[in-house]
Amino acid sequence: MQNSKSELSRLVVAIVGCGTVGGGAARLILQNQDHFRKMAGVDLVLKYLVDKNFSHARSLGLPETLFCTELDTALADPEVGVVVELVGGTGFAKTLFEKALAAGKHVVTANKALLAHHGKELFALARRQERTIGFEASCGGGIPIIRALYDGLLANEIQALYGIVNGTCNFILSQMAGKGQSYADALRDAQSAGFAEADPSLDVQGGDSAHKIGILANLAFGAAIKPEDISVRGIDTLQITDVNAGADLGYVIKLIAQAQRTASGLSVRVEPSFISRHHPLAWVSGSFNALSVYGNAVGHTLYYGRGAGAMPTASAVVSDMLSIGTGAYPLQFARLGNWLDRTVPVRATPESEIVRKYYLRFLVQDKPGMLAKMTAVLGTLDISVASIHQPEVAEPQDGDSADGMVTVIIITHPTSEQTIRQAAREICALHEVADQASLIPILDEHPEFKA
Amino acid sequence: MQNSKSELSRLVVAIVGCGTVGGGAARLILQNQDHFRKMAGVDLVLKYLVDKNFSHARSLGLPETLFCTELDTALADPEVGVVVELVGGTGFAKTLFEKALAAGKHVVTANKALLAHHGKELFALARRQERTIGFEASCGGGIPIIRALYDGLLANEIQALYGIVNGTCNFILSQMAGKGQSYADALRDAQSAGFAEADPSLDVQGGDSAHKIGILANLAFGAAIKPEDISVRGIDTLQITDVNAGADLGYVIKLIAQAQRTASGLSVRVEPSFISRHHPLAWVSGSFNALSVYGNAVGHTLYYGRGAGAMPTASAVVSDMLSIGTGAYPLQFARLGNWLDRTVPVRATPESEIVRKYYLRFLVQDKPGMLAKMTAVLGTLDISVASIHQPEVAEPQDGDSADGMVTVIIITHPTSEQTIRQAAREICALHEVADQASLIPILDEHPEFKA
Numbered sequence: 082m083q084n085s086k087s088e089l090s091r092l093v094v095a096i097v098g099c100g101t102v103g104g105g106a107a108r109l110i111l112q113n114q115d116h117f118r119k120m121a122g123v124d125l126v127l128k129y130l131v132d133k134n135f136s137h138a139r140s141l142g143l144p145e146t147l148f149c150t151e152l153d154t155a156l157a158d159p160e161v162g163v164v165v166e167l168v169g170g171t172g173f174a175k176t177l178f179e180k181a182l183a184a185g186k187h188v189v190t191a192n193k194a195l196l197a198h199h200g201k202e203l204f205a206l207a208r209r210q211e212r213t214i215g216f217e218a219s220c221g222g223g224i225p226i227i228r229a230l231y232d233g234l235l236a237n238e239i240q241a242l243y244g245i246v247n248g249t250c251n252f253i254l255s256q257m258a259g260k261g262q263s264y265a266d267a268l269r270d271a272q273s274a275g276f277a278e279a280d281p282s283l284d285v286q287g288g289d290s291a292h293k294i295g296i297l298a299n300l301a302f303g304a305a306i307k308p309e310d311i312s313v314r315g316i317d318t319l320q321i322t323d324v325n326a327g328a329d330l331g332y333v334i335k336l337i338a339q340a341q342r343t344a345s346g347l348s349v350r351v352e353p354s355f356i357s358r359h360h361p362l363a364w365v366s367g368s369f370n371a372l373s374v375y376g377n378a379v380g381h382t383l384y385y386g387r388g389a390g391a392m393p394t395a396s397a398v399v400s401d402m403l404s405i406g407t408g409a410y411p412l413q414f415a416r417l418g419n420w421l422d423r424t425v426p427v428r429a430t431p432e433s434e435i436v437r438k439y440y441l442r443f444l445v446q447d448k449p450g451m452l453a454k455m456t457a458v459l460g461t462l463d464i465s466v467a468s469i470h471q472p473e474v475a476e477p478q479d480g481d482s483a484d485g486m487v488t489v490i491i492i493t494h495p496t497s498e499q500t501i502r503q504a505a506r507e508i509c510a511l512h513e514v515a516d517q518a519s520l521i522p523i524l525d526e527h528p529e530f531k532a
Numbered sequence: 533m534q535n536s537k538s539e540l541s542r543l544v545v546a547i548v549g550c551g552t553v554g555g556g557a558a559r560l561i562l563q564n565q566d567h568f569r570k571m572a573g574v575d576l577v578l579k580y581l582v583d584k585n586f587s588h589a590r591s592l593g594l595p596e597t598l599f600c601t602e603l604d605t606a607l608a609d610p611e612v613g614v615v616v617e618l619v620g621g622t623g624f625a626k627t628l629f630e631k632a633l634a635a636g637k638h639v640v641t642a643n644k645a646l647l648a649h650h651g652k653e654l655f656a657l658a659r660r661q662e663r664t665i666g667f668e669a670s671c672g673g674g675i676p677i678i679r680a681l682y683d684g685l686l687a688n689e690i691q692a693l694y695g696i697v698n699g700t701c702n703f704i705l706s707q708m709a710g711k712g713q714s715y716a717d718a719l720r721d722a723q724s725a726g727f728a729e730a731d732p733s734l735d736v737q738g739g740d741s742a743h744k745i746g747i748l749a750n751l752a753f754g755a756a757i758k759p760e761d762i763s764v765r766g767i768d769t770l771q772i773t774d775v776n777a778g779a780d781l782g783y784v785i786k787l788i789a790q791a792q793r794t795a796s797g798l799s800v801r802v803e804p805s806f807i808s809r810h811h812p813l814a815w816v817s818g819s820f821n822a823l824s825v826y827g828n829a830v831g832h833t834l835y836y837g838r839g840a841g842a843m844p845t846a847s848a849v850v851s852d853m854l855s856i857g858t859g860a861y862p863l864q865f866a867r868l869g870n871w872l873d874r875t876v877p878v879r880a881t882p883e884s885e886i887v888r889k890y891y892l893r894f895l896v897q898d899k900p901g902m903l904a905k906m907t908a909v910l911g912t913l914d915i916s917v918a919s920i921h922q923p924e925v926a927e928p929q930d931g932d933s934a935d936g937m938v939t940v941i942i943i944t945h946p947t948s949e950q951t952i953r954q955a956a957r958e959i960c961a962l963h964e965v966a967d968q969a970s971l972i973p974i975l976d977e978h979p980e981f982k983a
Contacts, residue, residue: 109687113829116689120686121867223829223833224833225679225683225684233680234676234847235568235571235572236560236847236848236853236854303571376847378556378560378843378844379837379843380837380838381838382674382838383835383836383837384833384836385812386832392829393831395687396685396830398687399829400687403686407863407867409863412863413858413860417571417573417858418573419571
C-alpha cells in the first residue's frame with residue numbers, strides 16, 4: 082500500500098480503430114477524466130486516436146490533435162502505456178496485438194473473435210512481455226461479467242453458466258415471441274432498428290455467442306475445449322410455430338449460450354432453447370444481455386445490462402484501463418490461474434452425456450394409430466414422455482403444413498442429445514410423418530449446488 | 533507482475549464468530565482450498581475459529597484443532613494475515629476491528645450495521661495501519677455488488693442505485709402479492725420458514741436496508757450523507773388493500789432502497805414503492821436480492837442473487853480474502869477515492885426536491901361532490917392527477933373500511949414528496965375523509981443517461 086491517494090497513477094492511451102466503440106471510449110475518457118482522477122486515482126490521458134479515416138471521430142467532435150494515421154508513431158511513443166484494439170476481426174487486429182505487446186504496451190480489447198481463436202497464444206505473449214490483456218468488453222458489453230468470474234465469485238467452483246450474450250438474436254426472438262413475427266420479418270425489423278447488420282450471419286447463426294461462451298468458460302472453469310468443439314445452432318432456422326407452441330406450454334424461446342462441467346469434461350453449447358417463463362433469463366428482452374452463473378457456494382447469481390453499443394462497451398473498455406492504472410489488474414493477471422493461456426484443455430462432453438428435456442414437433446398424417454407408432458419409437462429408445470399435445474387444428478404456418486397433416490408436440494423427460502436425435506430421425510422416417518421435425522432443448526432451472 | 537503463478541501467496545485466516553456465516557466461511561475454505569490455489573494463486577489457510585461456543589462448529593464437523601476461545605491468541609499470532617469479523621452488532625465487533633487492525637491484520641466483515649455507523653473511522657484506522665477492510669458480504673450477500681461499484685463500473689459516473697437488499701422483506705412482500713396474505717400472516721410464514729427473525733424489526737422497519745444503501749452510496753457517488761439523514765419507511769404498516777390495488781394498476785410492491793444524485797446533494801431512501809411489473813426488479817421474488825445500477829456510460833445494469841444465508845455470504849467473505857491474498861485489493865484500497873473514509877459529506881436532498889409519481893388511497897364518504905373537493909386540494913397545490921380509481925364496492929379489509937365509505941385511489945403525475953404529504957394531510961382533514969391515507973411512491977424506469 083505504498084501509493085497514497087494523492088499520487089495519481091498516470092496512464093497514457095492510444096485507441097486504434099475509431100468506429101462506434103473507439104469513438105465512445107474516446108468520448109468517455111475525455112468526459113469523465115476528472116471523475117477517474119477522483120474515484121480511481123488514475124490520470125487517464127488519451128494521446129492518440131489511430132485510424133485511416135476520421136469522419137466518425139469528427140462527427141463526434143473529437144479533437145483533431147489526437148488523430149494519428151501512423152500506428153507506429155503511437156507504438157514508438159514511450160509515454161503510451163496501453164493500446165486499445167478496436168479494429169475487430171482476426172487479421173490486422175492480431176498483428177496489432179503482437180506489435181503493441183512487443184512494444185511493451187498493455188492491450189485492451191472488445192474483440193471476442195480474436196480471443197476465441199488466438200487468445201491462448203496472445204495471453205502467453207502478453208505474459209512473456211510482462212504486460213496484460215484487458216477484455217471485459219469482449220463478453221456482455223458493459224456488464225462486468227468477466228470481473229465477476231475472475232474476482233467477485235473467485236471463492237466458488239463454478240458449476241454452470243447460462244447466458245443471453247447476443248443482443249441481435251435476443252431482439253429478434255423478443256419480436257417473434259412478442260409480436261408473432263416470422264424470423265424473416267423480425268430480422269428485417271432488427272435491421273431497420275439498427276440491431277442487426279446487413280450480413281447478420283455471425284450473430285444469427287450463433288458464432289458470436291460461441292466466441293463469448295468459449296472465452297467465459299475459460300474463466301469460469303479454468304478449463305477449455307477447442308472452439309470447433311463448441312456445439313452451435315443459430316436462430317435462423319427457427320419457426321414461429323414452435324415459438325408460439327412453446328409459449329402455450331409456459332416456455333420462452335431464447336438463444337442460450339451455456340457452459341457446464343460434466344463428469345467427462347466441459348459441455349459448451351449455443352442453441353435456441355426453451356426456458357420456463359419464471360426463470361429470470363426469460364424477461365431479458367430486446368437487445369439486453371444477461372448471464373446466470375451458478376457457484377457451489379453462492380448458488381444462482383445473474384448479471385444484466387446492455388451487451389453492445391458505443392457507450393456501454395466503452396464503459397467496459399475504460400474500466401479495464403483504470404484497473405491497469407491502479408495496478409490491481411496486473412497483479413490479478415500475474416496471479417490467477419484461469420487466464421486463457423493457463424486453462425487446461427479438456428474433452429468436450431459427447432452428445433451421449435448431454436441430458437435434458439426436449440420439445441419435439443412433428444407433422445403427421447391424421448390416421449388412427451399414429452401416436453402409438455411414434456411413442457413406440459420413443460419407448461424403444463428408453464425416452465419417457467412427459468406430455469403429448471395435438472392442437473385441434475393444424476394451422477398452416479411458415480409453409481410447413483400440408484393437407485391432412487396434424488401437428489404433434491411431444492415433451493420428453495430428460496434424455497440424451499444423442500438419443501433424442503436418433504428418435505427424431507426414426508420418427509421422421511415413418512412414412513406417415515413429414516421429413517422435418519423441430520427439436521428444441523428445454524432448460525429447467527439449474528439446481529443450486531449447496532456446499 | 534513479479535509474482536509468477538507458481539509462487540503461491542499464503543494467507544492465514546482467523547474467523548471470529550462461528551455462527552451461520554462463520555461456519556459457512558470455514559467450510560468453504562476447507563472445501564475449496566485446492567481450487568483457491570489453482571484459480572487464485574492463493575494458499576488460504578484457516579488456522580483459528582474463535583468463539584466461546586462451538587456447538588454450531590461441531591454440528592458442521594469442523595476440526596476441533598481450529599477451535600480457540602482466546603481472541604488474543606489469534607491476534608498475537610504473527611502468521612495470521614486476516615481476521616474475519618462475524619460476530620455482528622456494533623459493540624464487541626468494533627473493539628475487535630480496532631484490535632485486529634492494531635495487530636496489523638486485514639479485516640473482512642459482513643457487518644453492515646457497524647460499517648454504516650462507524651465505517652469512516654474504521655476505514656481511516658485501517659489506512660493508518662496500512663491494512664484493508666473487505667466488506668463485499670455487507671451488502672447483497674453473495675452478489676458481487678461492492679466490486680461492481682469499485683471496479684467493474686469504475687469508468688462511469690453512477691447516476692442512481694435502486695435495490696432490493698433485504699430478503700426478509702422481499703419474502704414477506706412476495707407472499708402478500710402472490711397469496712394475498714396480510715402483512716401479519718406473511719410475517720408469520722416468513723418466521724416459520726426461517727426467513728425472518730423472532731424480532732424482525734431491523735428488517736421490516738427498513739433499518740437493515742438503510743445500512744446497506746448508505747454503504748453502497750459511498751461507493752457509487754464518492755459522497756455520503758449522515759446515516760440519520762436517510763429517509764426510512766418499513767413494510768410493517770403496509771396494507772394488503774394497497775398491494776392488491778397497485779397490482780390492478782400494473783404495479784408490484786417492493787421495499788426499494790435507493791440512492792441518487794440530485795442537484796443539491798444525495799437522496800438516499802428506503803421505502804415500500806410501486807414499480808412497473810415490466811421493470812426487471814419486479815420479478816425478484818422470495819428471499820433473493822437485486823440491485824439496479826445506472827451509469828452515465830453503461831446505462832442500466834442489474835445484479836441478482838442470494839442476499840443472505842451461510843454459503844452465499846461465505847462466498848463474498850472468502851472472495852474478499854482471496855482479493856487480499858492476490859494483492860489486488862490492497863492496491864485498490866490504497867488508490868481509489870470512494871472508500872468510506874474518503875467520501876465527501878454532502879447534504880441530503882430535502883423532500884421538496886424529491887419528485888416522482890405517487891399512489892394515494894383515501895376512504896371517503898360516498899357523497900356527491902367529494903371527488904371535486906379532493907381534486908381541488910390537489911389543484912391548489914399544483915399536483916396533476918394522472919388517473920382516479922373508485923373500485924365499485926369498498927371491500928372491508930385490514931379493518932380500515934367503514935360503513936358508507938368508498939375507496940378512492942389517485943395516481944398523480946410527478947410531484948414533490950413535500951407537496952404530496954401536504955396534500956394527503958389536507959385531504960384527510962376534510963371531514964368526509966378518514967384520517968389515514970395510504971401514500972406510496974411510484975418508481976418509473978430510471979431514464980438511462982447517455983453520454
